[in-house]
Every structure is written in structure tokens, then in C-alpha cells.
Amino acid sequence: MKLNSLQSASSRSLFSIVNNILEEGIERKNGDIPQPVSSLLKLIVEEIEQRVLKQAENLKKQSLLYKTREKRYQSRINALETLSTGTTEEHEVVMQQLQQIKIEKSRIDEERKLENQELNLLLKEKVDYEMHISSLKRELEFTIKTHEENFLQLKTLSTETKVELEKKIIELACNLVDSQKRVEELENLSESKYMRWKKKELGYKHFIDSHVGSIQDLRKDSECLKQEVLKIKRFYIEEFNNFELEVKGLVDAAQNYHVVLTENRKLYNEVQDLKGNIRVYCRVRPFHQGQRKKQTTIEYIGENGELVVANPLKQGKDTRRVFKFSKVFSPTATQEDVFGDTRPLIRSVLDGYNVCIFAYGQTGSGKTFTMTGPNLSSIEEWGVNYRALNDLFNISQNRKSSIKYDIGVQMVEIYNEQVRDVLISESSQKKYPFCRA
């Protein structure tokens, strides 16, 4: 609203504007009056004040005017009263004039009275207005104060928010930079991946193309193979039929083979019998390290088991003595050589024959060496016992499809013409004849 329109507006309409603004303020409850409204209120209040002051001044002026008029009329009355003492006509005229003046005076008094009443009313109204204006002023001040407080609060809040927002903006800017970097990285990565996949795709395409060709070739090949397989199938059916016939022949042959095998075994054992049931071998031990070789008494070892031993202490025909064995092993004979001669005898055990091999000789002559062997970790140096058992286990293993062997081991020592079981711990049962539970 403009200042001119305020000045032209009636007091009533101004009051109604103020009341409306106040009612709106009450309705808002929080008491916040916007800046333009509060300045409007200020203007209205100022206008009302000015009007009231003007009216008061007018009234004062009017009352002064009436007072001067009264004084003038009084002096006229006095003059006319003095004149009345003159002529009666004049007196009557004057009286009439006086009467008129009196009437006018009473009228003026009436008017004055009325104006006084009006003045009183206006003064009262002024007081009311002043009270109203002061209350309005207080309200306005309170409103301005609250408004200023709110304004300050809002200002601090806005500065805080501004700072926070600035911070957030900085953070967001950083995030934006990071995101842009990441986007760039991801773009690069995806680009490189895309290129890689493209390459792979090309590779796979080539691969698939080449394989499609291969598959077609393979199909052709498989077709050929099918034909081949059918051919081979037919061939194998024929072969199978022939094979059946051959197997029948082989079954017959196997039955004959067992008969022949039994015959062979029989013949083999007969050969062993012919070679002699009791065979005596002689093994000449070589000199120990450090022994002088010149003192040997062995003069001759024959192929057929002859052994000539010389005795230089005796004269004549006792100088030499000739011994005859199944075979004589020279000092250079190996463990394998010794076992080679005993192997056939040992094998006849598997055909149910009893075989006994024992070593005889004085202390240190080499019995343990020959029967057990000096070093068991080396197969080369195994003696007769280990070789014999190994041979028997191998044969039983080879024949397991046709024959099942039960193998048991016993170990005895003959010392001072006493046979002792060396595997039994109880001393009472050690001597021969052995009693087993």
C-alpha cells in the first residue's frame, strides 16, 4: 500500500487493516510478522497518531475561537446594555437585538456545549486511541523483537546451513572428481575388456569355423568308420566262431597238457632219483684276508667231483689223498653256482617229495656263509636257504591258478649230536623229539 492511499483512507478502514493484520498474526500462532507487514503497521500507526494530534489541535483552536467570540459577544452585550439605558425604542431594538444575541448566544452555548461534548468524546477517544496505539506499539515491538530473534536464529541457522552446505558441496565436488576418475578408469577397463573379448570372439569364431570343418570331416570319417566297424563286426563274428572252435581244441589240449605235465614231473623226479637221493657237495672256502695263500692243500678239483688234497707232512702214497663228491665248488664259486645245483632237488618238494639240505663242517669253514649268506640286503649274496624259499614262493605264485600250496618253515640246529628247535623259546621243548601242542 502506498503512503498517499494511507493518507486518503478513513480511520475506520485503517483500524480494520490493523485488526486484520493482528488476527492473521494470531492465526499464524508463531507470532512471526513479515517485514513488509510490520513496516505497514508502523506507517498506519504513525498516520493514526498524526490524525489524532491534528484533531486535538483543531479542537484546541476551535475552543480558543469560541472563547474569543464569547468575550466579543459579552462586550457587545455590555455595550448594548449601556445603550439600553438610552431611548426605549432603541432600547426595544436593542432588546430585540439582545434577544437575538441571547438566542444566538444560547445557540452558540449549545453548539459549544455540543462541541465540548464532542471534544470530550474526542479526548476520550484520543486516550483510547493512545492506549490502543501503545498496546499496538508494545505488540509491534514484541513482534519486531520476536521477529528479530527469529531473524537472528534464522541467520545463524542459515550461516550454519551455509557452512554445512559448503562443506557438502566440497565433499560432493571431491566425490564428483573421484566418480569422474572412476568412470574414466571403468571406461578404460571396459574398453580394454571389450577389445579383449572382441579378440577372443574372433579367435573363437576362427576356432568354431575350423571346428565346423573338422566336424564335417569327422562326420564323414565316422560314417566310414561305421562302415568299417560293421565290416570288422562281421569279420569278428566269423573270427569268434573260428575262435570258439579253436578254444574247444585248446580245452582238449589243456586236458592233455595236465596229463603231459604230470608225466614230465614224474620223469623229472626220476631224473633226480637217478642223480642220487643223497648228494654230497664240497665247497672250498677261499682264504681270509691276510691269510697266506701258499699253505693251500688243495691240489686238484675235478669236473666230476674229484678233489685231491696234499699233505706234505706225510711220505709216500699218503702224501696225497683223493676224495669223490657229487660236485666240488672251487673258492671262486658264487652263491648262485652253489644254489644252481640244489635248485632241482628243492623244486621236487612242490611235487610232494621230502628234501633235506644241511651244511657240515668245522668252525669257520663257511656253513653259515653258504646256507644263509653274509649280507642279506644284497640278493647276489643270499645263501641257499633264502634262494630256495624265494624260488618256492615264485613257483607257487605262478601255479596259484591250478595248485594251492601251504608252506611252513621250521629251523633246527644240530650241535653235539643234539637236534634243537631254534624258533621255540621254551627250553623244555627245544630238544628233539619236538612236542607241539
Ligand SMILES: Nc1ncnc2c1ncn2[C@@H]1O[C@H](COP(=O)(O)OP(=O)(O)OP(=O)(O)O)[C@@H](O)[C@H]1O
Ligand atoms: N665261500 C666263501 N667265500 C668267502 N668267504 C667265506 C666263504 N665261506 C666262508 N667265508 C668266510 O669265512 C668266515 C667263516 O664262515 P662261517 O661263519 O660261514 O663259518 P661257519 O662254518 O658257519 O662257522 P661256525 O661253525 O663257527 O658257525 C666268515 O667270515 C665268512 O665270511
